[in-house]
Amino acid sequence: MPRDYYEVLGVGRAAGDAELKRAYRQLAMQYHPDRNPGDKRAEERFKELSEAYAMLSDPDKRAHYDRFGTAPGGGGGFADAGFGTLFEDIFENFFTGGRGGRRARAQRGDDLQYELKVTLEEAADGLETKIQIPRLEACEPCHGTGAEAGSSPVTCDVCRGRGEIRMSQGFLTVARTCPRCQGAGEINKSPCPACRGEGRQRSERLLQIKIPAGIEDGMSLRLSGEGSAGGHGGPSGDLYVLVRIREHELFERRGADLLCDLPVGFAQLALGTELDVPALHGTARLKIPAGSQPHQIVKLRGKGMPRLRERGHGDACYRLILEVPAKLSARQREALESFEAASKGQQSGPLLASFVERMKKLLG
Template identity: 45%
Template sequence: MSKRDYYEVLGLGKDASPDEIKKAYRKMARQYHPDVNKAADAEDKFKEAKDAYDVLSDDQKKAQYDRFGHVDPNQGMGGGQDFSGGFGDIFDMFFGGGGGGNRRNPNAPQRGNDLQYTMTIEFKEAIFGKETDIHIPRTENCDTCSGSGAKPGTKPETCGTCHGSGQQEVVQNTAFGRIVNRRVCSTCNGQGKIIKEKCGTCHGAGKVKKQRTIHIKIPAGVDDGAQLRVSGEGEGGTRGGPAGDLYVVIRVKSHEFFEREGNDVYCEVPLTFMQAALGDEIEIPTLTEKVKLKIPAGTQTDTYFRLKGKGVPHLRGFGQGDQHVKVIVMTPTNLSEDQKDLLRQFGKQSGEHTHEQNQSIFERMKRAFLGD
């Protein structure tokens, strides 16, 4: 079967610029790459586009193709091509993998893992802050071998299989040419080094488990679910890389009297019938002290009073929230007959007639639902 014209394959004219050739190929590579397109002819179209791009993107090959077409003096040009890394590398180049067959250097410094620790504190400790020590189990570099994994007096040797790259190359001859696949070296497991004499403390791992004591400062005003970052207190890095960070998640216990919403606190205080009716001055606990609160005569249940500046300190240190006091009028129970008589007399003097009042309320409700 004769080959199609390379310009036709990419949908271009012969006057196409190098940038247009590259864009056309990238578009086709995205469309027909075998890892993306599962159609029966996708692989053939991908190879056809790759062959066209290999020629038209090379000035010397393009000039030769423009002159001779597919009848090329150097036959077999495509048979010995080396797709370094195979389809994987081509896919990386066009779909964000970095391209060019590049791989992470196994001997480069690596940052340590971050750690998370959940800490439960009391309600008022969250309000006013706290300093304490916590104990964190974590992985650290072995002191005996300084993290190398080798017995003191020795050092790791460069892997003879991958020569320190951490990767092996496996060559395959396929219908698309010679493909070089890179895999993790089976001799050194991708480390690039071999430890012949292992450290007796860490047994070649270069790391050991330790219990670390860390001093924590919890700022005043921290809320439930807050997360504190302690830089450099995570697990140790490898090959000289920096340590990770420690994240302390705060859980705050509930309080028997106060409830918190943001920087404000709320509480409920009972009032007797007489206090609510006649008014009074009562003592209210706040987060720091007891204060006097004036209750005006005729106060109804569920009324809120605000104590300005008696709430939670702002986490950034600017001002405080408020305390909101909800009063609940307690209905007297277990009244004696004398007390009941006094209340009846009070009701008569106030013009309160329970039965007539209930009838009046009933009539108003009836009109509201049924209309006049």
């Protein structure tokens, strides 16, 4: 269960928008990861703060939370986007020229996607690597607050900190977002020069990531909170690392098994042999039993890919592809002719037996 959002921010249940924002800003600065490098608990606390603030600074979500004690479920549905919002949209657009003031407040940062190409060998072994992610980050000089160091925001003189203005039109009372402070309840008189009050800056971040052994092509890893920073104190989005596995020269992946087409000669199939075959790492010794048939699969147990969520490995599978020599030397021709002479009337095998059986049926 998540902690009580009011408790997280250290405010009472009646706290106004301005008080919420002040509490969040103060705590967020204290627990900001840039100020607490390597401190996991500070990072967790920072995420918790952002989540609590994102919830309580949204009037609809807060109302839901106050009533049910939980975050509103996904989907929203008609009740969330019902008459009130629609009505507000119309008047907000009418008064503020369509800038949608309320929406300019705490917004969650964008989710980002990064495509990482790996080799089959890397997918088999797992991989730790660094990736460079261009993203919006909380502005360092102002720690994402958007206010110049040493300055603090002042209460909005138009709405007196309420963030909204009530207007009476006949029997209707309409509340709309304050156009001066965009609903924040306070005004930033000295915006941070580095980010012009936005609280975010374009930046590139080097991230260490770990790809688990056995990952499959097209799988995504979610790095919570590693997307772009939120706007106006909102929480960060997530980063999705999409893993693509490059095609391998010799192996085709089938789940945890690997399949390789192995060209072999007739005599090798008939007599049986041992061959050095490619494996995922180097080579391996493969025993082909005498009397093997074309397209038969010979396996090296446990030499395939690791299983992602279980123990053990799949198999390396070698499909025996018969290759008939296109040219014969005099000695080879002689040897084959004497083999053919020795085989007269003795050719046998399940394929021939079945063929002869069916031919008999056909001819009656």
